[in-house]
Amino acid sequence: MTFVFWSVALLLVAGPIGALVSRRAAAEFAYRACVSAALVLGAVPAVRVLAGGSVASRTLATPMPGGPWVFGLDALSALFLLIALGVGTAAAWFGVAYLHRGVTARAARTSHFFLSTLLAAVAALVVARAAVPFLIAWELMALASYGAIVLDHGQAGVRRAGLLYLAATHTGTLLLFVLFAAWGAGAPDLTFAALGGRTLDPAARAIVLGAALIAFGFKAGVVPLHFWLPEAHSAAPSHISAVMSGVVIKMGIYGLLRVSLLMGALPAWWGWALLALGGVSGVLGVVWALAQHDLKRLLAFHSVENIGIILLGIGVGALGVAYGHPAVAALGFAGAALHTMNHALFKSLLFLGAGSVVHATGTRELERMGGLARRMPVTALTFLIGSAAIVGLPPLNGFVSEWLIARSMFGAGLSASPARVAVLGVGVLGLIGALALACFAKVFGAVFLGRPRDASVVVAGESAAGITRPMAVLAAACVAVGLLPGVVTPPVLRAGALVAGHANPVVPAAASDPAAMAATWFTLGLGGALLLLWGVVRSGWARTPWAAATTWGCGYGLPTARMQYTASSFAAPLLGAYRGMTGVRVVRTDASLATHVADPVLDAVVTPGWNRLQEAARRIRPLHRGRLSIYLMYVVAALLAMLTYLMLAGRGA
Amino acid sequence: MTGHTDWRALVAVAMVLLIAPAIPGIATKTKSVLTGRRGAPVLQGYRDLAKLVRKGRVYSDVSTWVFRAGPVVVVASLVLALLMLPLDGRSAPLHFAGDVVAFAGALALGRFALVLSGLDTGSSFEGMGASREVTIASFAEPVLFLCFAALVLATGHLSLNGAVGPAIGAAWPRDTASLVLVALALFVLLLAENARVPVDDPATHLELTMVHEVIVLDHSGPDLALVLYGSALKLTLFAALLVCVVVPRAALRAWTAPVAVAAGVAVVAVLVGVVESAMARLRLTRVPQLIVGAGALALFGIILLLR
Numbered sequence: 001m002t003f004v005f006w007s008v009a010l011l012l013v014a015g016p017i018g019a020l021v022s023r024r025a026a027a028e029f030a031y032r033a034c035v036s037a038a039l040v041l042g043a044v045p046a047v048r049v050l051a052g053g054s055v056a057s058r059t060l061a062t063p064m065p066g067g068p069w070v071f072g073l074d075a076l077s078a079l080f081l082l083i084a085l086g087v088g089t090a091a092a093w094f095g096v097a098y099l100h101r102g103v104t105a106r107a108a109r110t111s112h113f114f115l116s117t118l119l120a121a122v123a124a125l126v127v128a129r130a131a132v133p134f135l136i137a138w139e140l141m142a143l144a145s146y147g148a149i150v151l152d153h154g155q156a157g158v159r160r161a162g163l164l165y166l167a168a169t170h171t172g173t174l175l176l177f178v179l180f181a182a183w184g185a186g187a188p189d190l191t192f193a194a195l196g197g198r199t200l201d202p203a204a205r206a207i208v209l210g211a212a213l214i215a216f217g218f219k220a221g222v223v224p225l226h227f228w229l230p231e232a233h234s235a236a237p238s239h240i241s242a243v244m245s246g247v248v249i250k251m252g253i254y255g256l257l258r259v260s261l262l263m264g265a266l267p268a269w270w271g272w273a274l275l276a277l278g279g280v281s282g283v284l285g286v287v288w289a290l291a292q293h294d295l296k297r298l299l300a301f302h303s304v305e306n307i308g309i310i311l312l313g314i315g316v317g318a319l320g321v322a323y324g325h326p327a328v329a330a331l332g333f334a335g336a337a338l339h340t341m342n343h344a345l346f347k348s349l350l351f352l353g354a355g356s357v358v359h360a361t362g363t364r365e366l367e368r369m370g371g372l373a374r375r376m377p378v379t380a381l382t383f384l385i386g387s388a389a390i391v392g393l394p395p396l397n398g399f400v401s402e403w404l405i406a407r408s409m410f411g412a413g414l415s416a417s418p419a420r421v422a423v424l425g426v427g428v429l430g431l432i433g434a435l436a437l438a439c440f441a442k443v444f445g446a447v448f449l450g451r452p453r454d455a456s457v458v459v460a461g462e463s464a465a466g467i468t469r470p471m472a473v474l475a476a477a478c479v480a481v482g483l484l485p486g487v488v489t490p491p492v493l494r495a496g497a498l499v500a501g502h503a504n505p506v507v508p509a510a511a512s513d514p515a516a517m518a519a520t521w522f523t524l525g526l527g528g529a530l531l532l533l534w535g536v537v538r539s540g541w542a543r544t545p546w547a548a549a550t551t552w553g554c555g556y557g558l559p560t561a562r563m564q565y566t567a568s569s570f571a572a573p574l575l576g577a578y579r580g581m582t583g584v585r586v587v588r589t590d591a592s593l594a595t596h597v598a599d600p601v602l603d604a605v606v607t608p609g610w611n612r613l614q615e616a617a618r619r620i621r622p623l624h625r626g627r628l629s630i631y632l633m634y635v636v637a638a639l640l641a642m643l644t645y646l647m648l649a650g651r652g653a
Numbered sequence: 654m655t656g657h658t659d660w661r662a663l664v665a666v667a668m669v670l671l672i673a674p675a676i677p678g679i680a681t682k683t684k685s686v687l688t689g690r691r692g693a694p695v696l697q698g699y700r701d702l703a704k705l706v707r708k709g710r711v712y713s714d715v716s717t718w719v720f721r722a723g724p725v726v727v728v729a730s731l732v733l734a735l736l737m738l739p740l741d742g743r744s745a746p747l748h749f750a751g752d753v754v755a756f757a758g759a760l761a762l763g764r765f766a767l768v769l770s771g772l773d774t775g776s777s778f779e780g781m782g783a784s785r786e787v788t789i790a791s792f793a794e795p796v797l798f799l800c801f802a803a804l805v806l807a808t809g810h811l812s813l814n815g816a817v818g819p820a821i822g823a824a825w826p827r828d829t830a831s832l833v834l835v836a837l838a839l840f841v842l843l844l845a846e847n848a849r850v851p852v853d854d855p856a857t858h859l860e861l862t863m864v865h866e867v868i869v870l871d872h873s874g875p876d877l878a879l880v881l882y883g884s885a886l887k888l889t890l891f892a893a894l895l896v897c898v899v900v901p902r903a904a905l906r907a908w909t910a911p912v913a914v915a916a917g918v919a920v921v922a923v924l925v926g927v928v929e930s931a932m933a934r935l936r937l938t939r940v941p942q943l944i945v946g947a948g949a950l951a952l953f954g955i956i957l958l959l960r
Binding site for chain 2: 370371373374384388391392393394399402403404406407409410411413414420421423424426427428429430431433434435437438440441444445448449450451515518519521522525526529530533534537540544545546547548549550551552553554559561563564565569570571572573574576577
């Protein structure tokens with residue numbers, strides 16, 4: 001536990017050090033050193049706990065209301081701590097190189113400060129075991145990520161995205177207060193142990209779980225609470241998008257898992273609600289992603305999709321708890337936890353790749369790109385690995401977690417309880433996977449393959465090593481997790497069994513998974529076969545003759561970049577099948593065609609609702625005179641009203 | 654799990670790999686005979702492959718290593734999927750709990766590689782074919798998962814090794830209706846995934862109407878041979894899966910079971926030929942309806958099992 005405290009402390013000083021050291025190179029060195037050391041300090045106890053070591057805990061007595069501040073590191077915390085620090089360090093290294101161009105040294109320093117503070121908040125959040133430190137860390141995380149998002153605050157779009165994010169995250173925080181107030185009423189203090197020890201009546205439990213669903217759903221970006229997410233992710237610098245997508249929205253998932261763990265006896269409706277929300281988020285997220293032609297917005301909608309997949313896993317886990325199938329529950333929660341980690345790895349990789357592309361070309365518009373595989377080989381290869389991983393293709397990491405979730409669904413299907421209806425979830429999983437394949441074929445094809453569609457792309461070159469190296473590390477992690485399911489499955493099964501409420505002695509038994517070892521043979525075999533065939537074919541190529549020619553155009557010999565299939569055309573048949581749900585608006589004239597994508601929730605519900613609220617607020621606007629004396633009068637009046645209420649209420653009692 | 658595998662299972666896999674090029678030939682021959690033509694010999698596929706392997710290759714100056722890797726990955730992923738089928742009715746060379754997901758994942762890997770190699774050429778035609786391929790697949794893949802879910806529920810096995818191997822024999826008398834529905838859905842999937850009539854017509858050579866054929870317009874020589882072999886193998890793989898569902902082989906001898914699978918695959922190929930003679934190609938916009946219809950069959954099969 002001490003190691004984790006040191007890790008948080010290092011992250012907190014990593015930012016301010018930059019302001020103290022005047023030479024930029026030295027400041028950046030100190031910043032990277034602090035973040036990396038924090039990763040090591042956090043990873044050591046986390047790996048020990050995940051490997052089955054004893055669970056650490058520390059209590060700090062405070063005079064503040066809410067009881068002592070308890071911190072603890074169990075398998076669930078350890079997994080999320082590893083995710084946050086791992087992805088965060090890669091993003092921090094990337095960010096230093098990324099912000100060398102386009103922004104002032106001062107702005108870059110501010111951005112580094114917000115990122116390291118954000119990581120410190122997340123690290124504190126996952127080890128917090130009492131409501132007060134949890135809420136403080138939660139708020140610090142929200143504010144630090146706001147600061148990191150609005151780096152480009154000169155642009156109106158970025159300010160708007162930041163404001164939207166603040167509104168969404170604070171609505172969530174408000175509900176967290178409701179959650180802890182409803183849960184903690186009658187408890188001796190607000191430590192998680194005290195909350196978990198309470199047995200709630202169904203109505204109070206429904207309030208707590210409902211508040212958790214909305215509060216954490218806002219953070220995770222569950223449809224229909226996702227509307228802030230694409231805006232914030234596309235407005236932020238790419239490495240911040242990577243951390244937002246890989247770490248910050250995952251704290252919503254962490255919250256849901258922690259509440260499930262503390263609640264113990266979960267009602268069935270909670271499982272069904274999570275399953276339904278997961279299916280809706282998964283399918284709509286990927287359909288909306290298909291409609292995008294802004295690279296980063298597209299990736300942001302894929303985060304919505306993957307949160308959906310994770311919720312499917314949590315939903316099956318909750319059903320397993322509710323209907324008494326411990327093995328199904330452990331598998332479902334473990335699949336969700338592993339997919340959280342995998343998504344953190346490949347989505348941050350993809351966002352960093354998008355950053356590298358944006359850096360080199362100056363555009364995020366898919367329809368202008370093309371042919372970058374020749375110009376940016378490292379970015380292309382790592383982006384391809386990330387794409388294949390997010391689609392869930394073997395032998396990469398996305399496959400392993402989707403396999404675990406599908407197994408939990410099949411397991412639920414073979415049970416004798418109503419939970420067996422959850423087996424239909426595998427159809428949804430298949431649909432999401434196939435649509436994601438279509439979407440990433442579109443992205444990789446439009447960005448990296450074919451010919452450049454725009455002059456700015458023709459001159460693009462590979463990014464600097466400081467940018468490509470963090471991507472290579474994340475890609476290697478995706479491959480490693482994918483090739484060795486037998487190594488990564490036992491620790492996440494330990495976390496899953498923990499959430500499923502197994503007593504500690506049962507955990508090792510639940511954590512041994514022979515199927516994962518067999519799956520390792522499969523993925524290793526596939527990886528080996530691909531490498532071997534690649535070698536054979538390459539050496540065969542070296543010997544046999546080949547000729548270069550222009551692409552076959554049915555006899556037409558002068559194809560141009562404009563004759564290529566565009567990303568929009570590629571997605572059109574699929575979007576046609578889902579029309580009405582996609583929000584795509586086609587503007588057609590005799591000589592041009594453009595498509596605009598609206599967010600169905602943001603533009604149809606949130607913005608009009610906000611406008612109506614402002615309209616209603618106009619009526620009370622005369623109360624604001626802008627004069628201090630009037631406001632003092634309001635304060636006095638409010639105090640008098642409260643006093644009167646208390647007196648009346650006291651008499652009534 | 655390779656250690657416990659009977660070597661005869663590997664022989665069965667090798668046999669299927671060997672007969673694969675003949676399977677599309679059987680379908681084409683059936684169609685020719687039924688429409689009053691003599692048609693190409695059944696073994697024409699082998700001759701085409703032998704010819705292509707000896708030829709040189711032409712690469713578009715736009716394409717990259719993605720294009721060259723495509724055909725290799727396609728064949729490798731299909732072989733891997735084949736290793737998960739218990740052809741001899743006892744055990745598959747590769748199996749583990751939940752390997753149905755790996756089977757679908759291997760197919761998806763091959764599709765991803767093929768689609769990217771098509772997009773790599775920067776050609777409109779190939780882009781169009783790739784787009785159609787992923788569109789059709791996005792309807793077909795959930796149906797495949799639903800079929801697997803029905804098989805898992807009917808047999809209680811999370812692995813294809815059990816679900817279409819020893820356990821399927823006991824499931825047939827118990828869940829006849831569900832399994833018939835699953836077999837029908839799998840047959841429609843076979844037609845859709847392999848671009849046969851009524852989804853696509855492998856005999857046309859007008860680029861605008863094609864799906865599979867158009868993605869590989871730029872492949873030549875040994876690359877094209879790999880792609881053609883891959884498409885023959887994919888048809889054989891789906892036919893073998895269908896046969897494994899329909900024909901319980903646990904009671905057969907270890908040697909006769911693979912032969913029964915081979916004969917069954919040939920029968921499926923004849924059926925494909927019959928369908929191609931009897932039906933016209935559907936309009937592309939109608940294809941999703943056909944596949945969703947197959948999905949409804951599989952879903953109904955699951956509902957019967959969940960009763």
